[in-house]
Amino acid sequence: MKDNQAAKVLLTTCSECKPEEKILFVTDPTSYEVAKIMWEATEAYPNRTLVMMNERTMHGEDPTDSVAAAMRAADVIFGCTKFSLFHSQARKDAVANGARFVNMADYSVEMMYAGGLYADFAEARETCARIAAVEDGAKTLEITCENGSHFTCSIEGRKPFPQYGRSIEKGVSSSPPDVECATCAVEGTGYGVVYIDGSIPHPRLGLIHDEIKLTIEGSKIVKIEGGEQAEIFADVMKSFNDENVYNVGEIGIGLNPMCQLNGRMLEDEGCGGTVHFGCGDNVGFGGNVSCPVHIDLIFKNPTLKVDDTLVLECGKVMV
Structure with a gap:
């Protein structure tokens, strides 16, 4: 699992994560298995954090206040959630503060092993x-x-x-x-x-x-x-x-x-x-x-x- 190729692509090609950066994984019960693959692939990143919240009800709905605060403090955010955070105010605030956001909404585990x-x-x-x-x-x-x-x-x-x-x-x-x-x-x-x-x-x-x-x-x-x-x-x-x-x-x-x-x-x-x-x-x-x-x-x-x-x-x- 640590050698998952898709996780490597997301961490390198898609985000160019650096070891010293604060990396945040936001997830929910539906997407936790995908977030877990990402977590296991970041063993060499000491400043990683994974937070779980209840699922949102629609794309663009804001996360909880605690998650939004964590997003504002992160360097790189991976949104491993059922519904996309892309259009949320929390995402907009985080990137305005300099964060890089990688949307992984509605991923399946299968997508981590084949496809796009x-x-x-x-x-x-x-x-x-x-x-x-x-x-x-x-x-x-x-x-x-x-x-x-x-x-x-x-x-x-x-x-x-x-x-x-x-x-x-x-x-x-x-x-x-x-x-x-x-x-x-x-x-x-x-x-x-x-x-x-x-x-x-x-x-x-x-x-x-x-x-x-x-x-x-x-x-x-x-x-x-x-x-x-x-x-x-x-x-x-x-x-x-x-x-x-x-x-x-x-x-x-x-x-x-x-x-x-x-x-x-x-x-x-x-x-x-x-x-x-x-x-x-x-x-x-x-x-x-x-x-x-x-x-x-x-x-x-x-x-x-x-x-x-x-x-x-x-x-x-x-x-």
């Missing part, structure tokens, strides 16, 4: 940077798929958000194995029909086995059609009791070739050959829609154009 954590992060970074350069300053984005999906929107004035899966500088947060280049649709400009056929990383959904048809008008999901999973998704969205959750903001391109769709957020978002829409809150991506919910919808093998540049063709990177 075994990728070449340096090569994926180069691909991500090339796509970010194409998106920077662009005005329009178009997505088509062989299954009939067709979506267009404006991205004018929205900066790209390359996410390299590495937190190696002060104040930086990352979510390995997720490597993606995201942008944000300008509010009110997104129109089309999209078939979700990959994954919706939510406890009631996960891998999609029955396509969910979404009709989007003015950057809002206005109709959800399909079978049983479409009905579940519609119920999930309604349960948030917030119209802003239907906003299509983030548009993320997965760029980790080692990731496989498995129903878990960070593996699925970064899965090469996919695109995901982030619905609900888009403030973190340069948008103006505030919402306590951000839910990702992943679809496979898209063709994506930015202005006149072909970025993806049936899921294959073309730039």
